[in-house]
Amino acid sequence: MSNDPMNNNNALASWLQSHLPDCDGRYQLEKFASGQSNPSYLLNCGEQQYVLRRKPPGQLLASAHAVDREYRLIKALQGSAVPVPTALALCEDDGVIGSMFYIMSYEAGDVHWDPALPAIETGQRRAYYQSLIHTLASLHNVDYVFAGLQDFGRPGNYFARQLSRWTKQYQASATQTITAMDQLIDWLQANLPDDDAQSSIIHGDYRLDNVMFFHNSPDVRAVLDWELATLGHPMADLAYYLMALRLPGEGEIKGLQGLDLSALGIPEEAELIDLYCQARQIKSPANWDFYMAFSFFRLAAILQGVYKRGLDGNASSARAIRMGELVKPLAELGLASIK
Numbered sequence: 001m002s003n004d005p006m007n008n009n010n011a012l013a014s015w016l017q018s019h020l021p022d023c024d025g026r027y028q029l030e031k032f033a034s035g036q037s038n039p040s041y042l043l044n045c046g047e048q049q050y051v052l053r054r055k056p057p058g059q060l061l062a063s064a065h066a067v068d069r070e071y072r073l074i075k076a077l078q079g080s081a082v083p084v085p086t087a088l089a090l091c092e093d094d095g096v097i098g099s100m101f102y103i104m105s106y107e108a109g110d111v112h113w114d115p116a117l118p119a120i121e122t123g124q125r126r127a128y129y130q131s132l133i134h135t136l137a138s139l140h141n142v143d144y145v146f147a148g149l150q151d152f153g154r155p156g157n158y159f160a161r162q163l164s165r166w167t168k169q170y171q172a173s174a175t176q177t178i179t180a181m182d183q184l185i186d187w188l189q190a191n192l193p194d195d196d197a198q199s200s201i202i203h204g205d206y207r208l209d210n211v212m213f214f215h216n217s218p219d220v221r222a223v224l225d226w227e228l229a230t231l232g233h234p235m236a237d238l239a240y241y242l243m244a245l246r247l248p249g250e251g252e253i254k255g256l257q258g259l260d261l262s263a264l265g266i267p268e269e270a271e272l273i274d275l276y277c278q279a280r281q282i283k284s285p286a287n288w289d290f291y292m293a294f295s296f297f298r299l300a301a302i303l304q305g306v307y308k309r310g311l312d313g314n315a316s317s318a319r320a321i322r323m324g325e326l327v328k329p330l331a332e333l334g335l336a337s338i339k
Contacts, residue, residue, distance in 0.1 A: 014031055028044040049106040050105060054098040068100060082138050083220050114208075170304050180335055202231070
């Protein structure tokens with residue numbers, strides 16, 4: 001983390017004093033170094049610590065970086081079986097720091113970046129994976145109507161809408177012909193399953209490094225980074241998370257491909273699917289090949305957009321270029337997941 005120029009902001013000091021009972025107006029912000037698209041800061045107010053999460057300044061797409069949606073969702077999940085930070089205050093006045101922001105509790109704990117969990121003893125790794133699956137199932141079991149989130153997205157036809165959206169996004173940002181991606185899109189369009197009316201709150205980016213664990217424990221302390229959350233098909237979340245078992249073991253996005261899961265003490269994909277279905281008391285998914293292929297396609301489309309923004313000078317160019325190099329391999333993995 002590093003110091004940030006938002007320090008010494010009188011408007012922010014006044015707002016914090018009026019919205020946080022433990023803050024007398026004196027504060028210190030340090031930006032978290034990890035690359036969230038919604039910048040996040042450790043907020044120190046005396047002996048209390050919070051997290052400030054803001055919408056980036058400047059011109060943005062109307063639906064992008066909606067931190068008010070994040071705040072609303074986290075607040076709605078308070079007291080549920082889904083561990084989340086405590087939502088404390090939302091500021092919709094751009095005049096305070098230049099963009100909308102919210103304050104939530106600071107949750108101290110462990111974040112793991114490598115799905116092989118090298119810092120965890122072999123005999124304990126299964127418990128971490130089981131905990132992640134149970135937490136995801138708990139999210140999908142939330143009654144979103146009871147939680148007041150019935151208008152948080154559009155229930156039904158999730159994959160049809162998402163396939164159309166990301167196909168258009170990919171084609172708009174394409175910089176070369178990637179045959180594997182075109183073939184994957186064609187297969188997905190030809191094999192789109194009938195809508196089965198499954199709908200739940202979905203995280204949209206559920207992966208190991210978006211979860212905070214209690215220190216030296218497999219118990220989840222808080223699920224983080226809800227920027228892509230919406231109402232959608234729960235299998236989109238499950239397949240996206242389980243992509244980690246099929247991604248290469250080296251590179252920008254690290255996975256477990258080619259590793260001996262048994263020797264690592266990590267459950268196989270089929271076991272994790274069964275565990276999820278047991279937790280939700282549902283049948284095993286009938287269209288798993290589609291869900292997995294779609295997950296690879298969606299990630300490839302997202303990274304193609306990152307690559308194009310890098311070429312246009314709107315993203316960190318070196319990292320964007322490296323991300324762009326993953327589009328073709330991801331499309332190939334998507335094709336390989338089709339049996």
